[in-house]
Amino acid sequence: MKVYKFGGASVKSAEAFRNIAHIVRTYGGKEQLLLVVSAMGKTTNALEQIFDLAYNQQNFESSYLQSITYHQEVLQELFPSKSHPVHERLEQLFLQLKYELQRISPGANYDKSYDQIVSFGEIFSSTILHYFLQEQALPNIWVDSRKYIQTDSNWREGRVDWNWTERLIKRDLPAVLEQQLVVTQGFLGGTTNGFTTTLGREGSDFSAAIFAYCLDATEMCIWKDVAGLLNADPKYFKDTVRYPEISYQETVEMAYYGASVIHPKTIKPLANKQIPLYVKSFLDPAAAGTKICDCRFEKLAPAYIIKEDQCLVSFSVKDFTFISEQSLGAIFNALSELRIKINLMQNSAISFSICTDFNQERIQRLIQTLHDQFVIYYNTGLRLFTIKNYDSDSLNNILAGKEVLLEQRTRNTFQIICR
Ligand code: ASP
Numbered sequence: 001m002k003v004y005k006f007g008g009a010s011v012k013s014a015e016a017f018r019n020i021a022h023i024v025r026t027y028g029g030k031e032q033l034l035l036v037v038s039a040m041g042k043t044t045n046a047l048e049q050i051f052d053l054a055y056n057q058q059n060f061e062s063s064y065l066q067s068i069t070y071h072q073e074v075l076q077e078l079f080p081s082k083s084h085p086v087h088e089r090l091e092q093l094f095l096q097l098k099y100e101l102q103r104i105s106p107g108a109n110y111d112k113s114y115d116q117i118v119s120f121g122e123i124f125s126s127t128i129l130h131y132f133l134q135e136q137a138l139p140n141i142w143v144d145s146r147k148y149i150q151t152d153s154n155w156r157e158g159r160v161d162w163n164w165t166e167r168l169i170k171r172d173l174p175a176v177l178e179q180q181l182v183v184t185q186g187f188l189g190g191t192t193n194g195f196t197t198t199l200g201r202e203g204s205d206f207s208a209a210i211f212a213y214c215l216d217a218t219e220m221c222i223w224k225d226v227a228g229l230l231n232a233d234p235k236y237f238k239d240t241v242r243y244p245e246i247s248y249q250e251t252v253e254m255a256y257y258g259a260s261v262i263h264p265k266t267i268k269p270l271a272n273k274q275i276p277l278y279v280k281s282f283l284d285p286a287a288a289g290t291k292i293c294d295c296r297f298e299k300l301a302p303a304y305i306i307k308e309d310q311c312l313v314s315f316s317v318k319d320f321t322f323i324s325e326q327s328l329g330a331i332f333n334a335l336s337e338l339r340i341k342i343n344l345m346q347n348s349a350i351s352f353s354i355c356t357d358f359n360q361e362r363i364q365r366l367i368q369t370l371h372d373q374f375v376i377y378y379n380t381g382l383r384l385f386t387i388k389n390y391d392s393d394s395l396n397n398i399l400a401g402k403e404v405l406l407e408q409r410t411r412n413t414f415q416i417i418c419r
């Protein structure tokens with residue numbers, strides 16, 4: 001069986017939904033197929049905003065309407081007949097979202113409430129896809145991934161209970177897949193007591209990999225609006241090249257450094273079972289794309305990865321003593337408590353620096369926690385550049401005209417933090 005993952009861009013319009021039906025019919029072939037779908041277009045960002053307003057007891061009505069109208073317009077184009085049951089189903093879901101928004105109480109747990117609201121994006125898109133494929137003579141069953149991907153209550157980044165998840169998926173889905181297609185949501189999980197969790201932004205790739213792993217898929221494919229896995233983001237670089245084939249290891253590292261093509265957690269479950277991952281363009285589905293598998297290449301094109309909106313934090317001890325293992329311990333503890341992820345770190349005799357994604361609130365809390373022990377400075381609005389498999393040309397290319405705040409290199413990887 002195969003797992004296909006369709007991201008936000010592949011369900012952003014009525015046209016895009018039609019294209020999915022075409023891909024499923026043409027390339028899904030006779031094989032068993034499970035489809036994992038993200039929220040439509042930029043819906044998750046919109047829901048985050050709506051949620052923020054509601055959480056702060058502000059008026060969310062117009063933002064809510066804007067997002068609902070976007071869905072209704074696509075729906076109208078796909079199902080012109082007003083009497084089609086999809087309309088009633090979606091209207092119920094829209095109302096349910098509104099009800100949940102109104103219900104958020106002032107002191108509620110922010111992250112937990114976030115998951116209950118922001119998850120609606122995938123519920124909407126998967127429901128539309130379910131009905132639409134049905135209409136296109138592609139019989140399928142809508143599966144609620146919250147009932148299968150079981151997580152703890154680490155809201156907004158649920159940690160998967162693999163044993164339980166695998167047991168549930170293996171118990172039900174193989175028999176269903178023998179009969180028909182399965183349509184389910186990316187990004188979502190559930191707790192044993194019935195709450196929704198999310199797996200982290202852009203987590204739908206990871207969801208697809210969880211299903212692929214638990215179902216022993218023969219392959220997984222991520223359908224995107226790019227030709228495959230490229231050595232740089234075409235938004236920033238002109239002459240990008242596509243890797244026809246690349247190893248799991250290289251891909252994990254690229255994702256770790258911030259390449260946004262694939263969610264970093266996606267590779268491990270696939271690599272553990274040697275399930276090949278294809279990245280293909282939904283705009284040109286017949287093209288080769290990239291195959292990610294257990295392979296080795298002597299020389300790969302240098303990969304350029306940019307992480308925006310970085311913050312460089314430095315901790316100095318107050319009394320000219322050295323940065324000790326004990327002080328590092330205190331710093332790491334605080335970072336872990338606050339879920340601040342280190343993208344790069346460096347230490348000198350009396351100071352220690354980390355580069356992290358900027359989050360004002362968490363940085364403030366970090367300072368509160370540690371200001372007794374350290375003098376803490378931070379710079380924001382920075383970019384972290386990484387080149388994997390660098391050579392002298394790629395270094396010159398990156399360094400030209402930049403003010404470098406920090407530089408680090410190993411045999412394979414070169415990183416700088418710049419303004
Ligand atoms: N819709 C979610 C997001 O935008 C999950 C995903 O697209 O992978 O983060």
Ligand code: MG
Nearest residue numbers: 008038044202
């Ligand atoms: Mg998305």
